[in-house]
Amino acid sequence: MAALTGAGISADSGIPTFRGKDGLWRRFKPEELATPEAFQRNPELVWEWYEWRIKLIKEAKPNPGHLALAELNRMGIVKCVVTQNVDDLHERACTTCLVKLHGDIMTARCTSCDFEIKWKDVPKGVPKCPACCSPLRPAVVWFGEPLPQEALERAERLFSEARAAMVIGTSAAVMPAGKLPLLTKSNGGIIIEVNPEPSALEPYVDIAIRERASVALPRILEEVRKLYNSNKT
Ligand code: NAD
Ligand code: ZN
Numbered sequence: 001m002a003a004l005t006g007a008g009i010s011a012d013s014g015i016p017t018f019r020g021k022d023g024l025w026r027r028f029k030p031e032e033l034a035t036p037e038a039f040q041r042n043p044e045l046v047w048e049w050y051e052w053r054i055k056l057i058k059e060a061k062p063n064p065g066h067l068a069l070a071e072l073n074r075m076g077i078v079k080c081v082v083t084q085n086v087d088d089l090h091e092r093a094c095t096t097c098l099v100k101l102h103g104d105i106m107t108a109r110c111t112s113c114d115f116e117i118k119w120k121d122v123p124k125g126v127p128k129c130p131a132c133c134s135p136l137r138p139a140v141v142w143f144g145e146p147l148p149q150e151a152l153e154r155a156e157r158l159f160s161e162a163r164a165a166m167v168i169g170t171s172a173a174v175m176p177a178g179k180l181p182l183l184t185k186s187n188g189g190i191i192i193e194v195n196p197e198p199s200a201l202e203p204y205v206d207i208a209i210r211e212r213a214s215v216a217l218p219r220i221l222e223e224v225r226k227l228y229n230s231n232k233t
Contacts, residue, residue, distance in 0.1 A: 002162035003069060004180055005083045005090070005213075008169020008195060012214035013060040013089055015053075017169075034142045043126045043135055050138050054105055055122045057087045065213035066093035068221040069168070073097055077224055079162065082155040084170060084177045086140045099155050101147050101177050103140035111137050147176065159183040166192045169213050172200040 007017035032038055032045070039046045062070075070093040072078040080097035083090055086105040090098050108127060109116045112134035117127075127136040141147055155177075159165055165181035172178035181191045181201055190206040193199060194216045198208070209216045 001078050001164040001166055002158040002180075002184065003073075003078045003081045003166040003168060004159075004170060004177065005069070005081060005085060005168045006170025006172075006177075007085060009065050009069070009213045010060070010063075010085055010087050010089050011169065012063040012065060012212055015056055015060055015087055015089075018171075034140075035144055036142055039137055039142075043137075046137075047123065047126050050105065051122055051124065054119060057089075057105060058122065060087070060089065062089045062093035063214040065168070065215075065217040066090055066095075068217035069093070070095040071221055072217075072224065075224070075228075078166065080158050082158060082177075082180065084174060086138075099151050099158070101141070101151050101155060103138070103148070105138055105140055107139035108136040109139045111135050152176065155180055156183060160187055163189045164192060165189060166194065167199065167201060167205075168194040168217070170195070170199060 007015070011017050033049050066089050069078060069081060070090070073081055073095050080099060081090055081095050082099040082101060084102050086100075086102050088104065088106055107116060107118050108123065110129040110132065113129060113132045115129045115131045115136075116139065117136070128134070129136055159180040160183045162184045165184035167181050170178065172181075178200060182204060185191055185204050191201060191204050192207040192209065193201060193205045194209045194211065194213050196210055196212055202208075
């Protein structure tokens with residue numbers, strides 16, 4: 001099985017989603033903040049927003065959903081977790097196989113050269129590259145930007161080969177990530193959705209678990225463990 005996660009899995013860790021009812025975009029318009037044009041126009045505003053998000057993420061902890069998914073990954077039930085999230089909660093939950101499609105908010109990179117830095121503290125203002133003095137930007141994929149090719153190809157392979165795709169906490173509205181589970185489906189597999197609300201994938205979903213990820217995933221893990229144990233005896 002391959003898993004695709006979105007902002008919803010981190011919602012129970014206190015990190016707002018983009019499109020849910022507490023979504024970030026209720027207060028900020030994406031086109032004002034998460035585009036290369038917005039950054040050129042107003043890097044101070046964009047960094048102010050990222051400073052706020054980085055602070056939230058640093059204070060957050062992986063929730064039982066991240067932890068259960070990491071355990072399913074260690075058990076080999078979930079071969080790999082592909083995430084659209086830019087937070088580091090899957091890493092901190094010790095997920096062993098993780099593909100990050102939209103980059104990493106805890107990393108910044110230079111807008112001119114190859115310099116990259118991983119944040120220990122929350123950055124202040126517009127950080128400058130120590131090598132060439134150009135502004136640094138968050139190492140995330142913004143609207144209108146291509147996904148990292150290698151990560152996308154790996155994700156496409158995983159979902160094409162999987163017999164089941166578990167889609168957790170994503171509206172599946174952002175492409176191409178939202179289409180990955182359809183690769184599983186078109187190769188004869190099934191789609192399992194964990195989301196209190198139906199996503200754009202609803203017409204293709206075979207099993208819908210309309211529950212928060214932090215509740216549903218530990219239950220799935222418990223059921224899988226029961227099956228494992230009964231098979232052993
Ligand atoms: P989205 O905001 O479009 O959708 C969130 C989905 O999560 C909704 O379908 C909602 O019903 C569901 N949801 C809300 N609470 C949930 C819960 N407790 N359990 C399970 N599902 C829940 O998010 P998306 O689809 O990930 O959007 C994609 C973009 O959002 C990506 O580019 C991603 O980088 C970015 N994003 C990331 C973070 C993060 O890293 N934590 C936060 C916000 C946005
Ligand atoms: Zn530089």
